[in-house]
Amino acid sequence: MQQQISAVTLGVADLARSRRFYVEGFGWQPVYEQADIIFYQMNGLMLGTWQEASLAEDMRQPAPVRPGGFSLAHNVPAQADVQPLLDRLAAFGGRILRPGDAPPHGGFRGYVADPDGHAWEISWNPAWPIDAQGHVTFGT
Template sequence: MEQRISLITLGVDDLARSREFFEAGLGWTPAQAPEGVVFYQLPGIALALFGRDDLADDAGQVVDGRFSGISIAINERTDADVDATMARVQAAGATIVKPAHKTHWGGYSGYFADLDGHVWEVAHNPFWTINDDGSVTI
């Protein structure tokens, strides 16, 4: 079996509001947006926004509001790119959870929570390569 993730789906409280955040804050463009869901094509993977209650129903789970222990990372090419992304998402309504800073592992990283509380890391890892298509090589 191949090692891969094809899709990450985020449950959101207000699909229209979250879509606006992803487009204004991250500068992303939807690949598809059928009623009730928005898909973003990323290098080698897709991200979907789906109503939180609809996702919970689909997965047979209860929304309990606890941090799930999962974060999503966006790797940038430079420290300055990290700072620019953090500023842009904050201006679009994100909460900065941990400001960008030099890390103990030799990189530069910060965390934000999107409008629905999903935690994202924005990092520059000088030991990884970001390819021309945006994919990461470890």
């Protein structure tokens, strides 16, 4: 089986609030919007934000579907880009979970939660090059 992820879908309580975080905070543009879902074309996969009641109904689960113990990551090209992006995301509805600092394994990172509590690691890793399409390659 091919090793890939096609889409990541996040349940959100308020789609407009979530849209502000992703569009104005990250600067991403939706490729599809309906009353209860928004899709963003990423580099190789889709990110969806779906009204949590609709997501729960689609999964045949009781609402709301809450985030679990995971984080998504957004790598940036330079160490100096980490904290300004964390601050920008906080200005558009995010909550800084951990300011930028250097972990023991190298690089530089911080964490921010989107308005629904989904954790994002904003990181710079000099061993993980980012190509012109935004693809990150695992390096050592």
